[in-house]
Amino acid sequence: MDRSADTASGAQVRLRNLYKAYGQTAAVDDVSLDVPAGAFVSLLGPSGSGKTTTLNLIAGFLTPDRGDILIDNRSVADVPPHKRNIGMVFQSYSLFPHMTVADNVGFPLRMRTKLARDEARKRIAEMLALVQLSHLSARYPRQLSGGQQQRVAMARALVSRPRLLLMDEPLGALDRKLREQMQTEIRRIHRSVGATVVYVTHDQSEALTMSDLVVVMHRARIAQIGPPNALYETPASAFVADFIGDSNLVEATIMGVVGDRWTVRAGNSTLIHAVPPAFSASAGDRVFLLIRPEDMTVRPLMAESAAHGDQIVGTLKERSFHGDVFKLGIAVGSEVLKAKIAREDGGCLEVGQQIVLTWKNGAARLLPATDDDAASGRSAAP
């Protein structure tokens, strides 16, 4: 019966039309999701987007109003948290303050298994070695640094070899450097134990670097699901584009379609756009034009080069040096567009200069402009 850890594999998790409301407000609204066995899946979204509620539903701390959760194809609707065989790392670590590190890590073993003392002690030692804290086993949590407490929480969550590990913003309280170090660490541990991980974060770079699959949540719903690079390259909405990575979202209007060529008007420029939108659109529709800053190329405006085709003319407002790249802010109308260019290309530019912005063919994408996205704080270019 005991699923041995030597062949430790992750659990498959399926959310089926989950719905949970607090009063009149839906915290999780019709969320369906398939988490493949052994995958590292992030729930990413701003605060209040429903990601933590989703996690608490999987843990069993909350009961869904509608919908079902299947772990390994079995509904866990009637299974209380302590019988779901889940490990969890909490945002505040939630280590037991009255127990030593070793007792904290051994807690799930004492509760879940009937391991002999020696065997339990061996497992605790193994776990502490995995998180590189063997030397601190007799300490109390309050005697540890944030990063160390974080590792203890990981060890405690994994010691009973659960097939599913839930993590609720586990790195939120750490400083940036430690956070990056722990990201690598968590990935390493995930590979070595093989459990399925559902990871909640509001930090998009964390989600992108760590996950096999990212679930972007927005207003209690799933905005998009996909591998990190797919979300970055082909976001389905302005919200996702804006939330993941740096982006320029320019309000535009579709002027007409000839074959594959979409003509859009943004500000004073008429642009020919070669990539058809992934949504149904027709002439006259308001859309967003998404161009990632690193896809922009810039050159000073020369007298002889008249503006034509896929280009926008603006004034260089900001130029900041970031070691490998320059980041530019170019004012076009009332909007400031961002560009990220190689170090050697940025040296000759001066603030105040007229700049021609162009981008690779296919680097710009059309995204639907919904009222929903407009509310995310963007204003139209005049």
Added chain:
Amino acid sequence: MTAIAEHAPPRAHAVGQAIPALLLLPALIWIVAFFLLPLVLMCWRSLAAEGYSFKAYETVFTSPLYTKVMLTTLESASVATVLALVLAYPMAYTLIITSGIRRGLLLMFVFIPYWVDIIVRTFSWLILLGDHGLINALLRNLGIIHAPLPLLYSEFAVLVGMVQILLPLTIVVLFGAMLRIDRTLIAAAKIHGASSWQAFRNVFFPLSLPGVYGAALLVFVLSLGFYVTPALLGSPRQTMIAQTIMVEASELLDWGQASAAGFVLLVITTLIAAIYNRYFSLDRLWGGSDA
């Protein structure tokens, strides 16, 4: 620039220290005038009553009456404290796991008796426990007993009265301590395999112990000074030290003796509190630094 930087902080520091001292002043004056000064006077009177001697203290320590009363006091206070804690704990826990209006209502029920005067509450026990009181009448009407049970004027009656008076305070102190326990720790215990009972036993209960010890000390010290309750509900055998002091002062008019007994009670109470604090200091309970 450097010079300013070096000199500025100490001055700011001095001002910063003066403000808390000023804020403490009113309370300090109050305590000195109405507590420390009378205390010194009491101490002086206990020594000066019969021409500067320790005679009054000798009586306190050697007379069988004082020994007996002191032991009764310690015993009643201890038992009442334990009973109050045992009864208050489940109630405080209930308050913790409820919320909103239900918690508010429960808290109100805890507080209502607290707002009623101690003497009124004690008298109500006379009505309940007397020979013709509610309990005896009920039992007799049901045919369970034929002669009234001697409930009143007993140790039982004194303890019932004391515990009832101590309960609201005990509940509130425990509730306050339990509020400080991070509830996600319970969630952490549950997700890692603990049933509700195991989570309570392994996590909540140990973490609530500092609150229990704190409440115990508070309630015990308070019950050492009980006067009305043993006087009304107990027999002479349940006499507690506060009653004896009262008799010395107001009936025998032996203020020297009363002062000495009062002073001894104060010293014993302080000693108990100090020893207790040494063994149950919060630091150790929270997993101690290097104890």
